[in-house]
Amino acid sequence: MFENTILLLMVLYGVAGVIYFIRVLLGPTVLDSILAGDCVSLDVALIALLIAVYYENNLLAGGAFFLVLWAFVLDIFASKYLVKGEVGV
Amino acid sequence: MRMIELTALALLGCLGLAYLVVTERDLLKAVLYTGIFGGLVIIATYTLMAPDIILAYVAVSVALSTGLMVFLVSKTTREEVV
Numbered sequence: 001m002f003e004n005t006i007l008l009l010m011v012l013y014g015v016a017g018v019i020y021f022i023r024v025l026l027g028p029t030v031l032d033s034i035l036a037g038d039c040v041s042l043d044v045a046l047i048a049l050l051i052a053v054y055y056e057n058n059l060l061a062g063g064a065f066f067l068v069l070w071a072f073v074l075d076i077f078a079s080k081y082l083v084k085g086e087v088g089v
Numbered sequence: 090m091r092m093i094e095l096t097a098l099a100l101l102g103c104l105g106l107a108y109l110v111v112t113e114r115d116l117l118k119a120v121l122y123t124g125i126f127g128g129l130v131i132i133a134t135y136t137l138m139a140p141d142i143i144l145a146y147v148a149v150s151v152a153l154s155t156g157l158m159v160f161l162v163s164k165t166t167r168e169e170v171v
Contacts, residue, residue, distance in 0.1 A: 010095075024125070025109075030117055037121045041151065044128040051092070051135045060135060063143035067131060073152035074124050077159040078117065087160040 006054045010047055017043040034078050041071035092136045099133040114169045120158045127151045 020039045027033035045067040052060035080087050106126040113119040127150030134143055 021125070024121065030115065030121075033118055033121055037125055040125050041128050044132060047132060048135050051095075051132075054092075055138070057138075057140075059140045060138070063131070063135070063140050063147060066144055066147045067128070067151065070147050070152035071124075074121070074155045074159070077156040078121075081117070081159050081163045086163045087156075 003054065006050055010050050010054075013043055013047050013050070017047075030078075031082070034075060038071060038075055041067060045071075096133045096136045099129045099136070102129045103133070116162045116165075116167055116169055117159070120155050120162065123158065124151050124155045127154075 017040055020036045020043060023036040024033050024040065027036060045064045048064040048067065049061060052058070052064070077087055103126055106122050106129065110119050110122045110126065113122060127146070130150065131143055131147060134146065
């Protein structure tokens with residue numbers, strides 16, 4: 001029962017990821033695509049945490065936190081590029 | 090259950106994303122596709138039970154590589170001219 005619930009949640013988050021990715025493809029502006037790509041990365045982190053719960057392994061859960069933390073760097077660089085026209089490092 | 094189906098799905102998605110990265114004309118969207126490509130590789134690596142690779146791969150693939158490519162796009166034109 002517990003494993004079936006986790007598998008159902010993974011399928012639901014996968015469907016949500018597909019819908020986010022359709023928005024990435026069809027986004028009218030590039031800002032919508034970037035926001036949807038950010039949502040895809042958070043979705044991937046949730047699926048990774050569900051895999052960690054499914055395998056009952058606490059070492060697998062550490063990578064998901066790094067994914068959540070590092071996914072914002074692309075947004076920061078892209079927004080600096082869109083506002084200023086250049087990325088000053 | 091070893092979730093080999095999830096690995097196959099993630100790698101199939103990687104193949105489609107690689108095609109999108111090559112054929113996209115807007116370079117900023119191509120960089121975004123590269124980040125999502127990294128996310129799918131992370132799912133495949135998770136199902137193959139390699140958490141120590143992910144700790145380095147997330148930082149390089151999702152953050153450093155895409156940030157460096159946005160910096161590169163800012164030095165050139167955004168639309169690809171053939």
